[in-house]
Amino acid sequence: MSVSIPDDWLWIVILGFIVSFLLAFGIGANDVANSFGTSVGSKVLTLFKACVLGTIFEILGAVLIGYKVSDTIRKGIVDVSPYNNSEKLLLMGNLSALTGSCIWLFIATLLKLPVSATHSIVGATVGFSLVAQGSRGVGWFKLGLIFLSWFVSPVMSGIISILLFLFIRKFVLSKEKPLENGLKLLPLFYAVTILINAISIFLDGSELLHFDKIPLYGSFIISIGLAVITAILVRIFVVPWMRAKIEEKLLKCQEEGEDVPDAKYVHGNGHVDLEATSEKENVMQNASLPQADEGVSKADTALAGDSNTALLGTVVIVSEDKKIAELDGFGSGSSGDSSSSDSKDETTRATIKDHPVTNKLFSFLQILTAVFGSFAHGGNDVSNAIGPLVALWVISTEQSVAQKAATPIWILLYGGVGISVGLWVLGRRVIQTMGEDLSKITPSSGFCIELGAAITVLLASNIGIPISTTHCKVGSIVFVGRVRSNDNVDWSLFRNIIFAWVGTLPVAGCLSALMMFLLKEYAL
Known part of the structure; x- marks a missing residue:
């Protein structure tokens, strides 16, 4: 099908x-x-x-669920009716929104600030509209809902993550045999994750892929069926394989004469009670002179898996009276010297870690929820990049501001590829803030954080409200971190992130407004 774009609009497109x-x-x-x-x-x-995983699932999320939020970005924030017979002005506005948001996001990335791309594009959209049409061009009701979501989303995500963590702590981490309990619940964890993901795809799904033709009951039947099949497969194949693998490594460590902490004496807060274990003499030779093992336990490293070689560090004696040993869960950032008085926060973080057995168990689940989160991110955030672009394309090809055409699938792919390239080139710059600095994260808490945030984002995507994945994830990290310990959260860093959130909308809006002013003056 041939596409006709007026010559004086082509440069804008x-x-x-x-x-x-x-x-x-x-x-x-x-x-x-x-x-x-x-x-x-x-x-x-x-x-x-x-x-690698991000590239695959960002693009899949963009195609499968990204279209609905992109419709909100391109038609829900600004009322396009005042632009009738002024299509070129609206084209310039969308170009200004893209430019303002792009500039601010690059500045934030260079400063390693995890800001909201949703805030950025919404602020930029409002900015150009105020210059082009004044306040009458802004959809204030829809904007109000989005404002509300910015406060509700981190709280909602945090609450969901807390509930998940409390469930896991009660039924797995604090049990006498956490490995057995964890393996019993493993099919449930996988099934719930698949169920939520499938419902989000099929329920009011993409018109481009004809998922909208599936009736409501059909969406639930398919989703429940996939969840049940997943649970059965995990129970038949994954659980025995994981049990055998962990027991094999435990046996190997015992044959090599290494001490293996007894999983059944691990408390829910991550403490290993040495009073109850027969190996306490090997860890604490003299109760009056607490010592820290200078080496890294081969048993711990083996249990952590090949990809976790730096996960488990030295044994730290925290309290002589209680005879509590802590397994350091962050080899790159924690010290085994309990006499160090750098800060109260660091001491507290050093006491928060998973037992190596449950560490291994939740590592697989954390990978699954990370993939889940990437899928949700692609569906939610690709709209921020391609929403105004879709408006540019549809307006220029239809030569009307009505924008009746659906979001083209190739533009969704285009946005997904752009996100993936950015991930590969500069992704590591902000990752430390979210993954390490804000709060101490272990595989069990990481699973709860990612699943809770992903549930919130996917629900919002299907409702059509472009909430911030940044807000959801930060909310979950802070809420779960606070449940574990008040000193587990870097409150000063959290305050700085809040400041960055508050500044994103006005800064992006001002940049977009400036761009729109220049285009009106010199290009219209």
Whole structure:
């Protein structure tokens, strides 16, 4: 089918495609931490593996669920009816929105600030509209709903993550035999994850893929069926394989004469009670003179898996009276010297870690939820990059502001590729803030953080409200971190992130407004 674009509009469309790809690049560079920050930070995934998985599932999410939010971005924030017979002005406005958002996102990425791409594009959209049409061009009701979501989303995500963590702590971490309990619940964890993901895809799904033709009951039947099949497969294949693998490594460590902490004496807060274990003499030879093992336990490293070689560090004696030993869960950032008085926060973080057995168990689940989060991120955030671009394309090809055509699938792919390229090139710059600095994250808490945030984002995507994945993930990290310990959260860093959130909308809006002013003066 031939496409006809007026000659005096063509340069706007071409620039729009270029700037949109740069914006998608910036989103990938900044928001990659939302999907894989916790997994990379806890050493469950390497950065390379995270990028490979991210590339696949960002694009899948963009195509399968991204169209609905893109409709909100291009038609829900600004009322397009005042632009009738002024199509070129609206084209310039969308180009200004892309430019303003792109500039701010690159600045934030260079400063390693995890800001909201959604805030950025919404602020930029409002900015150009105020210059072009004044306040009457802004959809204030829809904007109010989005404002509300910015406050509700981190709280909602945090609450969901807390509930998940409390469930896991009660029924797995605090049990006498956490490995057996964890393996019994493993099919449930996988099934719930698949169920939510499938419902989000099929329920009011993409018109481009004809998912909208599936009736409501059909969406639930398919989703429940996939969840049940997943649970059965996990129970038949994954659980026995994982049990055998963990027991094999435990046996190997015992044959080599290494001490293996007894999983049944691990408390829910991550403490290993040495009073109850027969190996306490090997860890604490003199109760009056607490010592720290200078080496790294081979048993711990083996249990952590090949990708977790730096996950488990030295044994730290925290309290002589209680005879509590802590397994350091962050080899790159914690010290085994309990006499160090750097800060109360660091001491507290050093006491928060998973037992190596449950560490291994939840590593697989954290990878699954990271993939889940990447899929949700692609569906939600690709709209921020291609929403104005879709408007540019549809308006220029239809030569009407009505924008009746559906979002083209190839533009969704274009945005997904841009996000993936940004992930590979600059993704590591912001990942440390989300994965390491804000709060101490272990595989069990990381699973809860990522699943809770992903549930929130996918629900919002299907409702059609472009909430911030950054807000959801930060909310989950802070809420779960606070449940574990008040000192487990870097409150000063959290305050700085809040300041960055508050500044994103006005800064992007001002940049977009400036761009719109220049275009009106010199190009209209």
